[in-house]
Amino acid sequence: MKIQKLIECVPNFSEGRRKSVINKITNAAKKIKGVKVLDSEWNADHNRSLMTLVGEPEKVYKAVWEMIKVAVKQIDMRTHKGEHPRIGAVDVVPFVPVSGVTINECVKLAERLGKQVAKELKIPVFLYEAAATSPDRINLAEVRKGEFEGMVKEMRKPDFGPAKMHPTAGAMVIGARKYLVAYNVNLDTGDVQVAKDISNVIREKNGGLPGIKALGFAVDGKAQISMNLVDFEKTNMDEVYRAIEAEAVKRGVGIYNSEIYGMVPLESLVRMTKTSLKAVNFKSEQVLETRIYE
């Protein structure tokens, strides 16, 4: 049984005002058969847009390449203003495994795209996250330090391409990262401090659960633990839910409900089924629908 190989790519463009340009970029991807543009968001204050593409790796690669060519032609960073930090016309391009694809295959796609961008468009490329070539380039904020204007004055050596910013397109950050699950748990208390305390305990940074980023908020009268699960293979929704439940009980509160925000790969449900039910041998191939779409 073969499950279709699927990746996601979420390119970020430095254009959030001219709808015609955003449409041109989106349409470049829509021309590639088998690629779905699942989402397209833009923000005028940020002057930035991002598209979510899903499909087979080679098709997504092709679609992103077509989008990049359009964006580089249409966006001039010399006149770009916006609240969001950015380094180039095509600011960030992460490849993300969804199904039947390893993070390593996404790293390879990032490297290939980086080389092609450098060679054909003469734009310097920095690799980040799982594709980073040194520890100080893993974090996007660090790679983007100085932004377009700063890097025009003082350039760092890129991973591919000229050690000089492209006059209109600047530089590009390309990489690979795991699928990010946005997941919130609401407690049956309005006391936001409880959510903040539990967030402190469970977040990876404080020695909590691997891959968990968590913050406590008050939302609609409930204390909410708002999370990103940056590696659901390490900690899935069930595991973090049970950990929160145990911490909540200690503090005399319970869980009101939880919300899975946006989309999640099937594999994230399979993993939570395995831990929630101790169903150790359960596999995504047992999901009937996967058999049909071979």
Place this chain on the structure above:
Amino acid sequence: MKIQKLIECVPNFSEGRRKSVINKITNAAKKIKGVKVLDSEWNADHNRSLMTLVGEPEKVYKAVWEMIKVAVKQIDMRTHKGEHPRIGAVDVVPFVPVSGVTINECVKLAERLGKQVAKELKIPVFLYEAAATSPDRINLAEVRKGEFEGMVKEMRKPDFGPAKMHPTAGAMVIGARKYLVAYNVNLDTGDVQVAKDISNVIREKNGGLPGIKALGFAVDGKAQISMNLVDFEKTNMDEVYRAIEAEAVKRGVGIYNSEIYGMVPLESLVRMTKTSLKAVNFKSEQVLETRIYE
């Protein structure tokens, strides 16, 4: 967003010995594009075979109709011997909703197939389970009472077709039922009585959980609660797991692990995610893979 409509059909044929005939029947289905023959089982002692087809409703309907025509031509009930109860060459044909299809749509398919079989093949058809026309015809064993030989002597009035058995093909039972999830929970004790006691508490027949059939066994040194979930919309895997866990705790034991046997519809995972995480608004449309295969 549209999720592909999918049904399953598991026709049972009174042929479990002549491999060439079984192949002919299977091949009749394989000719229909878009229909997957997921499984094909036969048993010589039972002299019976069953195939599991999945696909869009109209395509599965067409495939089953083609199989029926082949089976009726190839199987002669006058000389058929086997351990398993049977009423005809094509013994039972259940339609089962998998995704985006209601049980009612499956009832309609059963009725349509019943009429076609009666009209074109002159075979009497009894509707059963969700398609039954009276309470005493819901249960398959009751519908099949007397089997082929008995019904040749004393025929009951069918739902469609002649009130007389077809000389070689007998009669046919066609219907619709919900998807059946086979699910076992193993306790961390070897004491089979605990599994039997918990089975007694949770099974629907004894006033337990709706749609739960349960038996206690000893398997590999563990007490096992072996279940069929005959309506996972009423009681899903998480709900029955939690119920078992609560009963186990009362008896001083825990859950060792559990096993989901065979295939399950995506919707069954979505439902268990909703209850396990109190993720009340979670929907199958949020599973990324469903967006690609539109």
